[in-house]
Amino acid sequence: MIADILGWLASSIMGLIQSAGHIGVFILMSLESANIPIPSEIIMPFSGFLVSKGVFSFWPIVVIGALGNLFGSIVSYLFASFIVRNRHRIYFLKVFISDSFLEKATVFFNKYGSVSVFFSRMLPIVRTFISLPAGLGKMNLVKFCSLTFVGSLIWSSILAYLGKVLGDNWTVLEQYFRQFDVVILAVIILIGIYWLNRHFGGKIKKNSAES
DSSP states (O other), rough: HHHHHHHHHHHHHHHHHHHHHHHHHHHHHHHHHOOOOOOOOHHHHHHHHHHHTTSSSSHHHHHHHHHHHHHHHHHHHHHHHHHHHHHHGSHHHHHOOOHHHHHHHHHHHHHHHHHHHHHHHSSTTTHHTTEEEEEEOOOOHHHHHHHHHHHHHHHHHHHHHHHHHHOOOOOTHHHHHHHHHHHHHHHHHHHHHHHHHHHHHHHOOOOOOOO
């Protein structure tokens, strides 16, 4: 089932790039950075493969991929900022995004934002969602955009180059990165469980003791 879904997704990505060209690459890379898990590990290697066939030129398609990532990241960042401003109107958000959480997020991104945003652009899965915590942590938007573009440019160039070099064999990259995705996802789930336990565990124990 999962293999069928991934196969359909890969075919859809390649079909859009072949039909829409540079615009297709921009749209797909924008969606990936706007919290929609469309893998750049398919988008850019396939684009690199098309470079080897003379369909695209290397640097223009790399820059377009990075600009797509930047656009989607800004959308995600602004969405997170909107949530922060309106969280008190929605109980669910008020519970999960408390003042103390936002204060910690702000401190973290003021201290480690440059490193986390830059390097996350080169990590599968993390790169798709990093804009949300950056927006919640009120990271400086100009710095966020600069680091996002540079990190995305490096990532896009690496993937496109590998696709160009591998040519018809570019699909081996998808299998490799899929295994890497599983590891990253497992780490994120463990971190999420730890955070939920730390965030809500104390409150549950306190309420139990009071009752």
